[in-house]
Amino acid sequence: MKAPEYRAINPMGKVQAIRHGGVIVTETAAICAYLADAFPAAGLAPSPTSPLRGPYYRWMFFAAGPLEAAVSNRALGFVVPAGRERMMGYGSYPEVVDAIEHAVMQAAPYLLGDRFSAVDAYVGSHLAFGMQFGTIDKRAAFQSYCATLDASGAPEGDAN
Numbered sequence: 001m002k003a004p005e006y007r008a009i010n011p012m013g014k015v016q017a018i019r020h021g022g023v024i025v026t027e028t029a030a031i032c033a034y035l036a037d038a039f040p041a042a043g044l045a046p047s048p049t050s051p052l053r054g055p056y057y058r059w060m061f062f063a064a065g066p067l068e069a070a071v072s073n074r075a076l077g078f079v080v081p082a083g084r085e086r087m088m089g090y091g092s093y094p095e096v097v098d099a100i101e102h103a104v105m106q107a108a109p110y111l112l113g114d115r116f117s118a119v120d121a122y123v124g125s126h127l128a129f130g131m132q133f134g135t136i137d138k139r140a141a142f143q144s145y146c147a148t149l150d151a152s153g154a155p156e157g158d159a160n
């Protein structure tokens, strides 16, 4: 992945990356969102004009930014110095985990309500991966949400 051929696809030399036709997309959240829009019949994204686009983008970006950064930093032993939380986009690890816990506790049963969407795939992956590898607390709300996702079949129709 560090060879020039792959760096031409993703300069970061990291997975994930897709090429769809002539379009290259990297960053897992962007790939989830891109694929949901590219294949609307799968019903994995609310329509662009739906109010559900708000929470859809909100938690997609929250997981890609604050959640990924906070979890990675904590796993490597970095703790935001007390009083310096305002310097960090994610504030602190406990605040980030509390925020995503609050979102998951509101899920009914999915983040957008009664329809599974790409944001569940992305947020659920973060939580399941984190709990599996010990980087995210095994909170009851996370376990319950991930169990719901595990039990869910592929959705049909659109998510509007």
Ligand SMILES: N[C@@H](CCC(=O)N[C@@H](CS)C(=O)NCC(=O)O)C(=O)O
Pocket: 001, 013, 014, 015, 016, 026, 027, 028, 029, 068
């Ligand atoms: N922010 C990136 C994270 C990508 C990432 O951390 N990829 C890891 C695997 S999960 C990787 O490729 N590691 C191998 C390396 O850096 O050489 C995304 O969302 O796709």
